[in-house]
Amino acid sequence: MTPDFVAPEAAARRVALLDWAESNAVGALWSADDARWATQQARAEGAAADFRLARARHAARRLGERDDRLTELLARPLWSGSWALAALVVGLALGLGLDRLGGQQLNLLALPLWSVLALQLLAYGLLFVLAFRRPNPQAKEGPVLRLWQRLLTPGTRGRANQALAHWWLLSLPLQAARCALLWHLALLGLNLGLIGGxxxxxxxxxxxxxxESTYLDxxxxxxxxxxxxxxAAWLSGLAVPDVAPLRHAALQGPQALAADWLHLLAATVALVALPRLLLVLHAAxxxxxxxxxLPLQVGSGPADLRLMVIDPQRRLAGTLLGRAGERLSSPEGDRLLVTLADAAPATLPATWSGRALALLNASPAPTPTFDACVAADSLPATTPGWPAQSRQLRALGTLWPAARQPAWQRLLEAWETPVREREAQARQLMAQALTTLCLQPLHLPEGAEPQAQLRKAVEQQLQLLAEKLCELYGQDAASGTTPSAAEDWPHQVVRPRPVVRNSVLGGAMGGAATGLGADLAAGGLTLGAGALIGAVVGGVAGSGLTEWFNRRQGRRTTALQIDLAQAASLLADEVLxxxxxxIGLQLPAxxxxxxxxxxxxxxxxQGEPPEVQQRLSTLLAQACETLLRAADAAAGS
Known part of the structure; x- marks a missing residue:
């Protein structure tokens, strides 16, 4: 699998820490809001710093603030050059001690030295075979990696230890190289110890x-x-001595001095140690x-997706994919990088050997430098607005290779999540505007024409809605798009109850009733005083009751009210x-x-305004979804 990116060790440790926090359930230590914050901080730095490394740096600072052990983990040195010196010294001491196993009297055919050299030659052969072995791209993990995981992950307790185990797994190539360096240095020291011994x-x-031998003469x-x-004889210039005089019986020890033989044996060890020196240099x-x-293959991101858009006719100008640069980014740090071109570029092989072969016209098919290439003609229509952008993005879903699909899904989800939240807010704004238009009475000045006054108020409310939606959608919104109102709005004119008339009627009725009652009670001696008092009291009571009813029913002034049965759908049409x-949606009327x-x-x-807004929001959601599906069907036909 292709690594996501490469980074220096110190920065790679921060990336591994962030990947551990985002790949595991760490509770309040790291949340989706923290991921978005780190992404925003990294993007704010611009092109001055690598986006992924900057994001990991900000995240490591926040993680360290919440757990001091993570800060100590990042500060702890995990490698020291003194370890290489220690491995060389240990090998040297082992070689010096191993030489003593032969004793003071050496048996040429039974030297422990031959076993050590034979094992090293066998190891060289195995390394040579493995060097020409082609890696299997289908194998996701080998036995060594599985063993490494079992050694590190079981029994790992504490956040710092889990993060450290995650780093060991991600940095396996680096750790393997360092282990190889220590191993080869120790064996080089062993050979030097054998020679010195x-x-x-x-x-x-x-x-x-x-x-001595039973079978050999x-x-x-x-x-x-x-x-x-x-x-060794060729290297040292010495001839191999005659072995015949050196043969002895089982009960007799060797009699010949071993000076020349020691030179030949030391030269043999030096020749065997020479490839080891080369291996040490290679491992270092x-x-x-x-x-x-260090190449990093992280689990949750980041992964840059590089897209080549071939658009010679500039059909995508001004749309999401028609602008070069970074268009999308996910909270995990993934990015979509768009490059515009008039034609597909002739890409060069990625490796130096491939480029050398290309110069000799002997190169295989060039390796693409982009994850996907797409022609603008194969993308959906490019009308402005997020619905067209959504169709463009979804059309890219099948282009990415399998290894890039997880990053693409994260990017698409990161784009769609704020869109869904924004559309929910837009529906609330539309429901609020529709509730205001339909339920809130409109004052009608004396002598004003009701239909003109109503049209003016509706247009003002729609203009206010357009401004709010423009602010909500930001740069993606259209400006100055307030539609015209309908020619005739069904409405009702609600006038206040007449206070004077009700006062007169109330006074007359009250006076008559009071006078009649007083005359009956006094035997006709009130001479009309009861009727007068009753008229005054009735007039005041009639005026007060009329004013109370007008205030209670919102009829203190002449007002216009929308006829819900006929005009509600017309206003919904204007709001939509x-x-x-x-949003840049163009559908027939x-x-x-x-x-x-x-x-x-x-x-x-029906009901209170909060309930009305909720029901209207539901109806608007259904209408918007239907319109978007119709637009998609029209674009695909």
Whole structure:
């Protein structure tokens, strides 16, 4: 699997810490809001810093603030050059001690030295075979990786230890290179110790050599010695001595001095140690290179998706995919990088060997530098607005290779989540505007024409809705798109009850009733005083009751009220036209009218305003979804 990116070791440790926090359930230590915050902080730095490394740096700072052990983990050195020196010293001491196993009297055919050299030659052969083995791209993990995981992950307790185990797994190539360096240094020290032990013991002791065998005679032993020691003889210029005088019986020890043989044996060890020195240099170079640029294959991100859009006719100008640069980013740090071109570029092989072969016209098919290439003609229509952008993005879903699909899904979800939240807010704004238009009475000045006054108020409310939607959609919104109102709005004129008339009627009725009652009670002696008092009291009571009723029913002034049975659907049509203009949706008027007529708008206005807004929001959601599906069907036909 292709690594997501490379980074220096210190930065890679921060990336691994962030990947651990985002790939595991860590509770309040790291949340989706924290991920979005880190993404915003990294994007704010612009092109001055690598986006992924900057994001990991900000995240590591926040994680360290919440758990000091994570800060200590990042500050803890996990490698030291003194370890290499220690491995060399340990190997040297082991070589010096191993040389003593042969004793002061050496048996040429039974030297422990031969076993050590044979094992090293066998290891060289195995390394040579593995060097030419082609990796299996289908194998997701090998036995070594599974063993590594079992050694690190079981029993790992504490956040810091879990994060450290995650780092070991992600940095396996670097750790393997360093382990190889320590191993090869130790074996190089072992060989140097063997050589040093041969000569150091010979300085203070008389080393004798001989041989004995049940099956081999002197001629066979001579041929074997000539073959085994031929490289050393060529290197040192010494001839292999005659072995015949060195043969002894089982009860007799060697009698010949081993000076020349020690030179040949030391030269043989040096020749065997020479490839080990090359392996040490290779492991050191690989460790240094990986420490400076470690390939990372993280689980949750980040992963840049590079898209080449071929658009010679500029059909995508001004749309989401028609602008070069970074268009999308997910909270996990994934990015979609768009490059515009008039034609598909002739890409070069990624490796230096491939480029060299390309210069000789012997290169295989070039490796694309983009994850996907797409022609603008194959993308959906490019009308402005997020519905067209959504169709464009979904059309790219099948282009990405399987390894890139998780990153693409994260990017698409990161784009759609705020869109869904924004559309819920837009429906609330439309429901609020519709509630205001239908339920709030409109004051009608004296002498004003009701229909003109009503049209003016509706247009003002729709203009206010357009401004709110424009602010909600930001740069993606259209400006100056307030639609015209209908020619005739069904309405009712609600006038206040006449206070004077009700006062006169109340006074007359009250006076008559009071006078009649007083005359009956006094036997006709009130001479009309009861009627007068009753008229005054009745007039005041009639005026007060009329004023109270007008205030109670909102009829203190002449007002206009929308006829819900006939005008609710017309106002919903105007509100949805404003929304369509803001999102760049273009549908025929008949399609919009059919969608509106299919819903029961007057029934939604029963109850209190909060309940009305909730029901209207539900109806608007259904209407918007129907319109979007119709637009998608029209674009696909």
């Amino acid at each position: 041969l000569y150091l013991r010979a300085l203070g002791l008389e080393i004798l050599i001989g041989w 002197a001629a066979q032993v001579q041929r074997l010695a000539d073959v085994l020691l031929a490289p 170079w690989r460790s240094w290179r990986l420490a400076r640029a 036209r404003v929304w369509q203009a803001q 008949a399609q919009l009218q059919a969608t509106i007529n299919a819903l029961a708008w007057p029934d939604a206005f």
